[in-house]
Amino acid sequence: MKTNLQKETFSISSCPSCGSSAIRKIRGKWSGTYRGKTFTVNALEYFDCPNCREKVYPPHAMRRIQESSPAYGKSRAVRRAS
Numbered sequence: 001m002k003t004n005l006q007k008e009t010f011s012i013s014s015c016p017s018c019g020s021s022a023i024r025k026i027r028g029k030w031s032g033t034y035r036g037k038t039f040t041v042n043a044l045e046y047f048d049c050p051n052c053r054e055k056v057y058p059p060h061a062m063r064r065i066q067e068s069s070p071a072y073g074k075s076r077a078v079r080r081a082s
């Protein structure tokens with residue numbers, strides 16, 4: 001049972017990549033790939049820039065992606081060496 005329903009305030013008004021103010025929040029199914037395997041996160045909230053296709057993930061979205069990723073399913077001690 002999860003009880004951490006606290007909302008984190010995260011909003012951006014312009015794209016960090018191209019500076020466009022057209023960037024907007026999206027809530028929907030998100031899919032990513034890890035080592036050739038596709039995994040999806042349902043009802044994920046993130047920001048998408050229609051101008052340059054940049055995607056920005058709030059901290060809680062990052063957490064959900066990590067929780068759903070096969071990379072984090074096996075070992076939590078994995079660090080990115082890049």
Ligand SMILES: [Zn+2]
Nearest residue numbers: 015018049052
């Ligand atoms: Zn952009």
